[in-house]
Amino acid sequence: MPTQSNKRYLEDLNEGDHFVSASHTLDEEQIIHYAKQFDPQIFHTDPVLAKQTFFEGLAASGWHTAAVTMRLLVDSLPIAGGLVGAGCEIHWPQATRATDVLRVESEIISITPSKTKKDRGVVLLESLTKNQAGQIVQRMMAKVVVQRKNIEL
Amino acid sequence: MPTQSNKRYLEDLNEGDHFVSASHTLDEEQIIHYAKQFDPQIFHTDPVLAKQTFFEGLAASGWHTAAVTMRLLVDSLPIAGGLVGAGCEIHWPQATRATDVLRVESEIISITPSKTKKDRGVVLLESLTKNQAGQIVQRMMAKVVVQRKNIEL
Numbered sequence: 001m002p003t004q005s006n007k008r009y010l011e012d013l014n015e016g017d018h019f020v021s022a023s024h025t026l027d028e029e030q031i032i033h034y035a036k037q038f039d040p041q042i043f044h045t046d047p048v049l050a051k052q053t054f055f056e057g058l059a060a061s062g063w064h065t066a067a068v069t070m071r072l073l074v075d076s077l078p079i080a081g082g083l084v085g086a087g088c089e090i091h092w093p094q095a096t097r098a099t100d101v102l103r104v105e106s107e108i109i110s111i112t113p114s115k116t117k118k119d120r121g122v123v124l125l126e127s128l129t130k131n132q133a134g135q136i137v138q139r140m141m142a143k144v145v146v147q148r149k150n151i152e153l
Numbered sequence: 154m155p156t157q158s159n160k161r162y163l164e165d166l167n168e169g170d171h172f173v174s175a176s177h178t179l180d181e182e183q184i185i186h187y188a189k190q191f192d193p194q195i196f197h198t199d200p201v202l203a204k205q206t207f208f209e210g211l212a213a214s215g216w217h218t219a220a221v222t223m224r225l226l227v228d229s230l231p232i233a234g235g236l237v238g239a240g241c242e243i244h245w246p247q248a249t250r251a252t253d254v255l256r257v258e259s260e261i262i263s264i265t266p267s268k269t270k271k272d273r274g275v276v277l278l279e280s281l282t283k284n285q286a287g288q289i290v291q292r293m294m295a296k297v298v299v300q301r302k303n304i305e306l
Contacts, residue, residue, distance in 0.1 A: 037220075038220040038221070038223055039220075039224065039227060040224070040227060041227060041236065042235070055237075066219065067220070070192050071191045074194060081207060082196065084207055085215055085245065087243055089240070089241075089243075090240055091239065091240030
């Protein structure tokens with residue numbers, strides 16, 4: 001996890017900056033536990049019945065993939081003030097499976113200082129969540145609010 | 154929760170169809186429990202330290218708001234074959250707080266039968282997650298994959 005001392009403000013970031021997270025190993029228990037609470041559908045909760053569904057086997061809820069992605073980002077992106085998202089576009093091009101080991105690769109696409117709030121800006125961050133085979137299970141483009149430093153208002 | 158008998162296929166849906174979920178009451182314990190696992194930042198985990206942050210008090214992780222929204226949708230949208238999302242745009246215009254009671258109002262924006270896969274189509278669904286004051290804490294536009302019935306291939 002980044003320490004406070006190396007945290008970056010808006011001025012410390014550059015387009016093209018690249019970040020790679022640690023990895024997280026999924027399993028059936030995690031997928032089913034999450035889904036029973038937040039997305040109780042048989043393709044997320046029952047490995048046997050899931051075979052007869054759209055997913056042809058147990059798949060993680062997309063929201064579980066997003067949650068694991070967020071955890072990996074929090075631990076790997078050294079943003080001052082924390083990771084605060086205003087919103088995002090998110091796609092799940094293929095299912096996340098119980099055998100997957102997930103890792104997140106992120107890149108800063110653009111940096112836009114706010115015109116109305118001089119203490120912050122918005123960073124457009126693309127985060128690809130990949131499994132151990134390098135296949136993309138989630139593609140996210142997020143608007144992240146980042147603090148500026150040394151502001152003279 | 155909808156029973157299988159009243160589940161709807163693509164042909165049973167219409168633009169403008171409107172769905173209102175049940176409500177879910179949040180509290181500090183749920184917010185902190187979720188955040189410790191998936192989004193461990195002090196504005197989501199520590200009610201005291203959170204006062205000094207961007208959020209000026211404890212706020213739910215946006216991914217927690219999304220997860221509660223999904224649970225409410227699963228229990229209120231009678232879609233045959235289940236709720237399967239290909240992706241979405243999501244915004245959090247204001248923070249979700251520990252005192253919030255959330256409810257989801259959804260509307261079908263468009264229905265597009267697949268040109269290549271005759272057994273399905275994509276429904277564009279707008280879901281607004283509102284607190285007890287009617288304020289929108291999450292706005293989501295999701296692409297939902299819905300089965301057709303009585304297909305002759």
